[in-house]
Amino acid sequence: xxxxxxRKIAFPSDEGRRSIPELTALSAEARRLIVRYVHRAGAxxxxxxxxxxxxxxxxxxxxxxxxxxxxDWPQRDRFILSKGxxxxxxxxxxxxxxxxPVEELDTFDQIDSRLQGHxxxxxxxxxxxxxxSLGQGxxxxxxxxxxxxxxxxxxxxxxxxxDGEIQEGQIWEAAFTAARYELDNLIAILDFNGLPQFxxxxxxxxxxxxxxxDPAAKFSAFGWHVVECDGHDHKSIRAAFDEAMTHxxxxxxxxxxxxxxxxxxxxxGDFNWHAKVPTxxxxxxxxxxxxxxxxxxxxxx
Amino acid sequence: xxxxxxxxSPISMGKPVAMRETWGQCLVDLAHRYSDLLVLDGxxxxxxxxxxxxxxxxxxxxxxxxAEQNMIGIAAGLxxxxxVPWISTFAxxxxxxxxxxxxxxxxxxxxxxxxxxxYSGILTGKTGKTHQAVQDLAVxxxxxxxxxxxxxxxVELRGAMDAMMEMTEPVYLxxxxxxxxxxxxxxxxxxxGRAVLLREGRDVGLIGTGVQTLRVLEAAELLATEGxxxxxxxxxxxxxxxxxxIIQLADRTGGIVxxxxxxxxxxxxSAVAETLAEHRPTPMRRVGWQDVYGESGPNDALxxxxxxxxGHVAAAAHELLQSPG
Ligand SMILES: Cc1ncc(C[n+]2csc(CCOP(=O)(O)OP(=O)(O)O)c2C)c(N)n1
Ligand SMILES: [Mg+2]
Numbered sequence: 001x002x003x004x005x006x007r008k009i010a011f012p013s014d015e016g017r018r019s020i021p022e023l024t025a026l027s028a029e030a031r032r033l034i035v036r037y038v039h040r041a042g043a044x045x046x047x048x049x050x051x052x053x054x055x056x057x058x059x060x061x062x063x064x065x066x067x068x069x070x071x072d073w074p075q076r077d078r079f080i081l082s083k084g085x086x087x088x089x090x091x092x093x094x095x096x097x098x099x100x101p102v103e104e105l106d107t108f109d110q111i112d113s114r115l116q117g118h119x120x121x122x123x124x125x126x127x128x129x130x131x132x133s134l135g136q137g138x139x140x141x142x143x144x145x146x147x148x149x150x151x152x153x154x155x156x157x158x159x160x161x162x163d164g165e166i167q168e169g170q171i172w173e174a175a176f177t178a179a180r181y182e183l184d185n186l187i188a189i190l191d192f193n194g195l196p197q198f199x200x201x202x203x204x205x206x207x208x209x210x211x212x213x214d215p216a217a218k219f220s221a222f223g224w225h226v227v228e229c230d231g232h233d234h235k236s237i238r239a240a241f242d243e244a245m246t247h248x249x250x251x252x253x254x255x256x257x258x259x260x261x262x263x264x265x266x267x268x269g270d271f272n273w274h275a276k277v278p279t280x281x282x283x284x285x286x287x288x289x290x291x292x293x294x295x296x297x298x299x300x301x
Numbered sequence: 302x303x304x305x306x307x308x309x310s311p312i313s314m315g316k317p318v319a320m321r322e323t324w325g326q327c328l329v330d331l332a333h334r335y336s337d338l339l340v341l342d343g344x345x346x347x348x349x350x351x352x353x354x355x356x357x358x359x360x361x362x363x364x365x366x367x368a369e370q371n372m373i374g375i376a377a378g379l380x381x382x383x384x385v386p387w388i389s390t391f392a393x394x395x396x397x398x399x400x401x402x403x404x405x406x407x408x409x410x411x412x413x414x415x416x417x418x419x420y421s422g423i424l425t426g427k428t429g430k431t432h433q434a435v436q437d438l439a440v441x442x443x444x445x446x447x448x449x450x451x452x453x454x455x456v457e458l459r460g461a462m463d464a465m466m467e468m469t470e471p472v473y474l475x476x477x478x479x480x481x482x483x484x485x486x487x488x489x490x491x492x493x494g495r496a497v498l499l500r501e502g503r504d505v506g507l508i509g510t511g512v513q514t515l516r517v518l519e520a521a522e523l524l525a526t527e528g529x530x531x532x533x534x535x536x537x538x539x540x541x542x543x544x545x546x547i548i549q550l551a552d553r554t555g556g557i558v559x560x561x562x563x564x565x566x567x568x569x570x571s572a573v574a575e576t577l578a579e580h581r582p583t584p585m586r587r588v589g590w591q592d593v594y595g596e597s598g599p600n601d602a603l604x605x606x607x608x609x610x611x612g613h614v615a616a617a618a619h620e621l622l623q624s625p626g
Contacts, residue, residue: 043427043597084431109427111598111606117429120596132431133394134367164344167366198346200364211344211366272347 009154009185011245012063023234026096027057031263032290033092033105039283041088041109044117045275046267047260048162049089051193051231055256056093058237059158059189063245068098071125077155078144080129082137083162083191084118085275090127091115099126135168137161138188142178145186145251156245160189164196164211172222178251179223186251187244188224190215191231193260197274219253231256263290306534306546308498309489311518317480320512321419323455324476325353327462328387332358335466337383341376343369343390349419349476351389369399376414377406385413385466391425392418392434392475400440403471408444413469416441419476421451422511422562423590423607426478429597434475435590439567441473442540448493449540451475451511454483457537460491468493477562479600481512494538496546502532505618506554508547510536510569513562513609520560520614531618539572547576551583556621560588560614584624586617 018026030053038044060066064077081090088108095102100114107113114124118132129140141159148155161171178186192215200209212218216226225247229240237256244252260274261267264286278286332338332354344367346352355362365372369390376386388395395403395418407414420426421434441449448470452458458476465472484499499514500521509517514535521531534550536543551557557577559570570587577583590607604610 041427109597111596111602113597117427117597118431120430130431132429133398164367167344167368169368169370196344196367197348198342198344198352198364199366201359 009156009245010065018061020234020238023057023061026061027054027234028263028290028293030057030089030092030096032287033095033102034088035264035278035283035286035290037088037092037105037108039278040106042277043109044088044277045085046278047193047195047271047274048083048086048191050262050264050267051258051260052083052086052089052160052191053262054232054234054237055160055189055191056089058234058241060093060097062238063241064158065155068126071099075153075155078128078141078157080131080137080141080157080159081119082131082141082159083134083165084131084137087115087117087119090119094126100124134162134165135170138171138174138178141186141188142174142181142183145178145183146181148185149181149183156185156187158187158189160191162196163190163192163194163215164199166190166212166215175219175222175224182249183251184248187241187254188251189254189256191258192255193258195260195269195271195274197271199271215253216255219255223250225250225252226255227252228255228257231258232262263293265289306496306498306543306549308501309485311484311499312486314482314484314515317482318455319350319480320452320455320458320477321350322353323458324417324419324462325350327459328354329357331462331466332361335385337385338387338466339363339379339384340387340389341365341372343367343372343388343394345390345419348391349389349417369394370402373399373402373414374406377410377412380412380414385415387415388417390419391432392421392437393432396434396437396440404444407471408447411446411470414471415465415474416471417474417476420478421475422477423595423603423609424477424479424562424600427597427599430594433595435564435594436567437473437475438539438561438563438569439571442567442572446470447540448472448538449475450538452537453509453512453514453535454481454485456483456485456487456489457491460489461537464491464493475511477512481515484515484518491537494541494543496543497535497537498532498546499535500531500533502530503554504530505556505558505622506532506534506550507614507618508534508536508550508557508559508569508573510539510561513560516609516611517560517614519611520618523611523615524618527615529618529622536569539569542572542576544576544580547573548581551577551581555583557583557585558588558614558617558621559585560609560617562609563589564592565589566592584621586621588614588617
């Protein structure tokens with residue numbers, strides 16, 4: 001497409017960017033909010049939001065071009081949480097970023113709330129797509145990226161996928177179309193934590209088999225550029241996102257290696273914590289562990 | 302003419318039982334008797350409680366992952382070689398995500414696949430509108446050849462599942478997530494396509510389906526304290542529909558209120574209205590979701606906001622009785 005040459009999408013300038021320790025401290029805060037508000041709501045998911053927390057912080061505090069005071073700014077970067085059951089992770093980060101007061105997290109999953117169990121774009125400004133039925137988020141992402149190309153609009157579209165979610169056939173229909181239209185303004189992030197909700201049992205223990213083998217090879221075969229990173233290391237995430245933003249001619253998949261339930265020892269890698277509500281004692285232990293993670297963030301380091 | 306509808310006196314509402322657990326246990330019991338029974342799961346076994354079956358029969362439990370359309374196609378293929386696949390997923394994803402696959406490879410060829418939609422209706426554990434099932438009844442009722450069953454309690458569910466194994470046609474079974482009381486005596490016999498009269502009454506006829514029938518029974522008690530004598534008819538099968546029972550109830554009472562944990566479009570209310578409009582035009586009111594999507598929230602708040610409580614059913618009956626005609 002000829003229009004690609006003219007389209008210039010801004011790249012985050014280094015001086016404006018937060019330090020890695022700052023991002024790490026923000027991630028710990030997001031995780032504390034996640035466990036606290038799932039406990040309070042008595043519902044919601046934990047494993048997925050905790051595994052996605054660093055990626056979400058990196059998006060909203062490092063790379064997305066957004067303006068919380070203007071959530072419908074036409075040139076904003078778009079973000080779709082295709083694995084919509086991780087909504088509390090997104091809400092925590094949106095609140096921290098100033099889209100709405102942190103206290104509003106109290107209403108999560110309550111009646112008349114803007115913070116629905118699964119993201120509802122008709123209720124909460126800042127949500128670019130409604131999700132919750134898995135496997136559907138990448139297609140609207142392709143539509144947004146295609147729309148940006150056709151209108152020559154300088155924004156990127158980011159879509160976060162779950163590794164269980166990409167078992168849905170629609171993901172691969174969208175993957176095909178994105179590559180066919182050479183959508184280099186589209187970036188998908190795969191939260192590759194190795195666990196869906198129930199999955200296939202593995203001999204001896206609570207770990208279960210990975211829902212999808214070798215997604216890097218599969219996305220490459222579909223014509224995507226693939227970058228891998230450690231989804232819990234902000235340096236590694238930044239490097240991957242930066243590469244994704246500069247790659248030309250293909251959509252990029254950021255394959256983020258993550259741990260389901262990351263940050264809380266007794267939740268890590270246990271499929272039972274996909275959508276379990278912690279008891280009071282479990283909450284206290286979880287918060288204690290999360291407080292210990294970054295007790296003295298040093299922004300200069 | 303003899304009233305063909307059985308009158309079953311509900312037992313006083315017993316200890317709440319989660320229908321999904323009964324479903325999982327009943328699959329195990331059926332598997333003892335039927336060696337062709339298989340369960341196919343869409344990565345939700347620990348929600349639908351197919352995990353009870355998976356533990357008992359690991360080799361007859363097939364995990365299909367998060368891919369409902371594919372799961373339906375595979376079930377259809379298994380049915381052609383003589384297996385009886387039971388599907389484990391949420392009603393919302395079954396009825397809508399896999400709809401075209403159900404239509405073309407299950408319903409049209411009439412293959413023996415048991416389509417079980419768990420977490421139906423509005424009470425889905427605070428998950429909200431993407432998970433609440435507001436179109437499943439319309440979808441399956443309108444699909445030629447698909448039997449549609451919505452049991453009221455665990456006893457009726459067991460009877461329905463026995464009956465489902467006796468049938469060879471595709472069946473949609475509507476299940477719920479949260480525990481609810483048992484109303485049928487243990488020896489109650491489920492009869493496909495037959496309504497059950499749970500309470501006799503002359504002033505107004507209340508009709509329920511699924512677990513909403515429990516709230517309809519409570520509404521009848523409320524009405525009794527207010528001097529209104531309400532009959533309660535339970536329709537566990539929306540297809541085939543017990544036309545005779547509906548028409549007779551209309552004849553006896555002269556006014557009908559339907560109530561369901563579902564939209565007022567396309568479900569029980571529609572089925573009853575269609576029947577009465579053709580055979581016995583009768584004033585009626587439909588209690589259900591008023592053509593809206595739901596949202597996340599605690600059960601009580603949802604029932605209240607979306608108009609599904611016994612109080613709402615009773616209010617609809619009063620309104621009907623007071624309206625000029
Ligand atoms: C179409 C559809 N099928 C099933 C579900 C139920 N469900 C919600 S989360 C989940 C598991 C998701 O696993 P994964 O994508 O790996 O997410 P994560 O590990 O990040 O939580 C399932 C099966 C759903 N929301 N949508
Ligand atoms: Mg996963």
